[in-house]
Amino acid sequence: MKSLEPGMTLIVKTITRLTVGLILLYGVYIVLHGHLTPGGGFAGGVIIALSFIHLMLAFGREVALKKISEARASVIENLGAVMFLSIAVLGFSGGYFFFNFFVNKGRPFHLFSAGIIPLCNIAISLKVGAGLFAIFAALILFRSSEKEE
Amino acid sequence: MELNILLLFMIFSAIVAVQVEDLLSSVIAVGAVGLGLSLAFLVLKAPDLAITQLVVEILCLIILIRATIKKDLPFSTSGRWVFNTVSTLVSIVVFLFFAYFALRQLPRFGAPIMRVAEEYIASGQEKTGATNLVAAIILDFRGYDTLGEATVLFTAVIGVLAIIRKTGRIKNEES
Numbered sequence: 001m002k003s004l005e006p007g008m009t010l011i012v013k014t015i016t017r018l019t020v021g022l023i024l025l026y027g028v029y030i031v032l033h034g035h036l037t038p039g040g041g042f043a044g045g046v047i048i049a050l051s052f053i054h055l056m057l058a059f060g061r062e063v064a065l066k067k068i069s070e071a072r073a074s075v076i077e078n079l080g081a082v083m084f085l086s087i088a089v090l091g092f093s094g095g096y097f098f099f100n101f102f103v104n105k106g107r108p109f110h111l112f113s114a115g116i117i118p119l120c121n122i123a124i125s126l127k128v129g130a131g132l133f134a135i136f137a138a139l140i141l142f143r144s145s146e147k148e149e
Numbered sequence: 150m151e152l153n154i155l156l157l158f159m160i161f162s163a164i165v166a167v168q169v170e171d172l173l174s175s176v177i178a179v180g181a182v183g184l185g186l187s188l189a190f191l192v193l194k195a196p197d198l199a200i201t202q203l204v205v206e207i208l209c210l211i212i213l214i215r216a217t218i219k220k221d222l223p224f225s226t227s228g229r230w231v232f233n234t235v236s237t238l239v240s241i242v243v244f245l246f247f248a249y250f251a252l253r254q255l256p257r258f259g260a261p262i263m264r265v266a267e268e269y270i271a272s273g274q275e276k277t278g279a280t281n282l283v284a285a286i287i288l289d290f291r292g293y294d295t296l297g298e299a300t301v302l303f304t305a306v307i308g309v310l311a312i313i314r315k316t317g318r319i320k321n322e323e324s
Contacts, residue, residue: 117288134310138310
């Protein structure tokens with residue numbers, strides 16, 4: 001039996017529908033708790049990108065690119081880079097590049113602690129996740145535009 | 150003083166690399182800039198950066214030379230085998246001689262020199278407030294390294310998008 005709609009079979013689609021949100025949430029958790037537990041911006045960003053790639057593999061590229069298009073992914077990546085750099089430059093308010101400019105560092109083992117480190121993690125995760133997704137989407141579009149000839 | 154000489158050397162090599170006509174000479178001048186940067190890192194007491202810069206520079210130089218030369222490099226595979234063998238043996242002996250003295254200075258296995266890392270471990274948590282010491286080091290103490298890594302990733306993404314998009318756009322316009 002052949003299904004006319006793009007993507008994989010019904011089993012894969014159902015399981016993807018159940019798990020993709022959990023994968024995205026796990027990535028966000030890894031990013032936000034990067035200063036408390038093992039993990040951080042790089043690992044969490046890759047997991048966030050993988051949740052979108054999972055969606056693209058199971059449902060076909062239109063569904064995933066409707067959620068977040070390739071152009072928007074590269075805009076988000078640039079935003080992450082600019083955010084990371086501006087956090088670094090804001091350190092000059094306290095003296096030097098990458099200065100941890102929050103005076104009150106908060107209590108250890110709490111979510112809102114450690115000054116700029118969570119913000120840097122969020123910026124890096126935006127950059128890594130959107131960048132990997134943009135590369136994957138570009139490769140997919142390249143292959144599919146090659147196939148049409 | 151040495152730093153100023155190195156900077157002048159790098160600026161001069163960069164001007165040569167831009168101005169010279171021959172592509173191979175230009176590539177070698179770029180390699181000279183990289184070598185000067187590596188020595189500058191060494192003068193500024195950042196040996197890890199110097200090693201990285203040297204390795205990456207050599208790799209890039211080899212790739213670029215391979216890309217610019219059309220014909221294969223001439224390798225002498227016949228004749229003068231006595232000279233070749235003797236010079237190879239001499240260079241191996243010289244290398245082992247200096248490696249003996251250099252390797253004796255290395256710390257014993259399991260007892261690393263922890264001059265900077267001790268400070269990070271002792272005061273990392275109270276200085277940054279982060280309980281994950283890895284995050285504290287890569288995002289606070291060694292923020293420059295992380296910025297460099299992020300820049301590497303950024304450049305890779307931009308390169309992939311630029312190369313692939315151009316091909317796709319031309320093909321779309323033709324069809």
